[in-house]
């Protein structure tokens with residue numbers, strides 16, 4: 001039994017070595033920068049979408065105001081025609097108030113046109129600003145993409161360079177698995193689902209995994225009877241190192 005646990009302990013070490021190497025391969029500086037550039041690209045893509053939507057809204061608003069101005073200008077020219085028409089008449093025959101009213105209307109239309117023209121100038125400024133931002137965002141996206149491609153290639157090389165070592169470590173794990181009782185392996189794998197290291201050494205009367213002191217009954221079963229025992233606290237398989 002204890003011999004079987006020694007083999008399982010060695011298996012855990014082989015598995016740890018493989019997993020830790022896999023982690024270093026995916027957590028390189030290049031890979032981190034790669035992920036960062038991907039995020040930069042995505043953020044700017046999002047920003048571009050917003051800017052383009054905003055730009056469309058502003059353009060719609062602008063053409064709306066432009067047609068408003070057109071209507072106002074048409075109204076004004078009609079008023080002007082009316083005024084020039086009456087200017088040919090003898091004023092005595094006209095109601096002076098009517099003329100005053102026409103002029104007042106004309107001025108009011110002119111004021112509205114001015115207000116709308118100022119609105120258009122304001123929108124044009126905003127559109128210019130938006131256009132500049134769109135250009136800047138596109139440059140940022142293109143830079144991020146370029147850097148991403150370079151880093152991707154670098155990272156692929158890193159992974160390729162580590163392939164031999166990775167294969168060796170995988171072979172070690174396969175080799176270490178030989179001779180382990182399938183039922184015990186099953187138990188190990190099920191503990192591994194919630195514990196990175198399913199096995200822990202017994203140090204004195206404590207589990208090394210969780211540092212809990214074990215009751216004497218458990219120690220008896222483990223050390224004297226040679227049973228396979230899991231820590232009552234953390235669930236790891238306890239391993240007694242033989243001197």
Ligand SMILES: [Zn+2]
Pocket residue numbers: 200207208209210211212231232233234235236
């Ligand atoms: Zn424990």
